[in-house]
Amino acid sequence: MSGALVKDIAYVRIVTSNFVESIDFAVNVLGLEISFKDKNKAYLRSDNRYCTICYEYGVNSEQVVGFEIDGPNELRVATNALEERGVPLRWGTREECAERHVEEFISFSDPSGNMIEMVTYPEYTGRRHYPSRDAGITKFSHVGLFSKDPRSDQDFWCSIFNGRVSDWAGQIALLRFNEVHHTLALTPREESGIHHINFQVESIDDVMRSYYFLRERGTKIIFGPGRHPTSSAVFLYFQGPDNLVYEYSCGVRSILDEEGHRPRQFSRSNWGACLWGARPNGFLPDG
Numbered sequence: 001m002s003g004a005l006v007k008d009i010a011y012v013r014i015v016t017s018n019f020v021e022s023i024d025f026a027v028n029v030l031g032l033e034i035s036f037k038d039k040n041k042a043y044l045r046s047d048n049r050y051c052t053i054c055y056e057y058g059v060n061s062e063q064v065v066g067f068e069i070d071g072p073n074e075l076r077v078a079t080n081a082l083e084e085r086g087v088p089l090r091w092g093t094r095e096e097c098a099e100r101h102v103e104e105f106i107s108f109s110d111p112s113g114n115m116i117e118m119v120t121y122p123e124y125t126g127r128r129h130y131p132s133r134d135a136g137i138t139k140f141s142h143v144g145l146f147s148k149d150p151r152s153d154q155d156f157w158c159s160i161f162n163g164r165v166s167d168w169a170g171q172i173a174l175l176r177f178n179e180v181h182h183t184l185a186l187t188p189r190e191e192s193g194i195h196h197i198n199f200q201v202e203s204i205d206d207v208m209r210s211y212y213f214l215r216e217r218g219t220k221i222i223f224g225p226g227r228h229p230t231s232s233a234v235f236l237y238f239q240g241p242d243n244l245v246y247e248y249s250c251g252v253r254s255i256l257d258e259e260g261h262r263p264r265q266f267s268r269s270n271w272g273a274c275l276w277g278a279r280p281n282g283f284l285p286d287g
């Protein structure tokens with residue numbers, strides 16, 4: 001394994017003109033808890049961390065994914081590697097670090113133009129989150145990002161950082177940074193941005209309870225319920241404000257045999273995305 005050590009995903013920051021609607025959805029549908037809110041910013045938590053989703057009011061939408069890197073030395077290893085490769089980057093100001101409740105961070109774009117922040121020491125609260133809607137969320141777990149060329153972009157994540165390919169589902173590259181099957185899913189599309197935001201829930205009962213809850217309140221179900229053959233996770237994808245897609249899943253596979261694991265190429269048909277036969281209906285690429 002080489003590259004600067006990314007420990008886990010830390011947060012997403014969404015700049016949106018649908019600020020109030022986004023917070024309402026996060027609290028009353030998704031099942032997150034507000035850590036802090038003023039008229040322009042809201043920090044929400046889904047586990048024992050201070051913030052895993054931040055919504056900011058803004059006319060020009062912006063989507064940023066934050067990852068926790070393993071301390072200041074690893075951040076400097078990453079910075080050097082990015083600079084060597086000619087990737088422009090910027091250090092966060094003291095004020096920006098305070099706002100994010102992190103020690104330090106750099107921001108840069110991945111080769112497909114996705115905005116990334118690598119942070120050190122994001123704040124943990126020491127207590128689990130306490131939502132007003134109990135969706136059974138245990139952890140903010142991964143994101144899907146659009147990629148102009150997943151096979152090429154995976155090398156960026158696997159050389160500058162410690163990404164490893166766990167599997168491919170069609171053209172989608174599923175990358176891990178720890179033992180969890182994937183923390184980042186690179187999904188082909190000729191644009192940048194977030195494809196989906198995943199929260200782990202405790203059990204299949206939570207997935208199915210939410211399925212009926214969401215259907216009843218008229219939330220658009222995008223894909224599922226189903227089970228991914230790659231990670232074994234039971235999943236449900238649904239749509240929130242700004243057409244952002246959120247996912248609940250449970251039972252994601254851990255890869256403990258780091259040396260022995262070889263990535264597998266799963267089917268390019270629908271069956272590569274769902275063992276049970278749920279149809280992605282355009283949410284995932286056909287080929």
Ligand SMILES: [Fe+2]
Pocket residue numbers: 142144185196198247
């Ligand atoms: Fe996912």
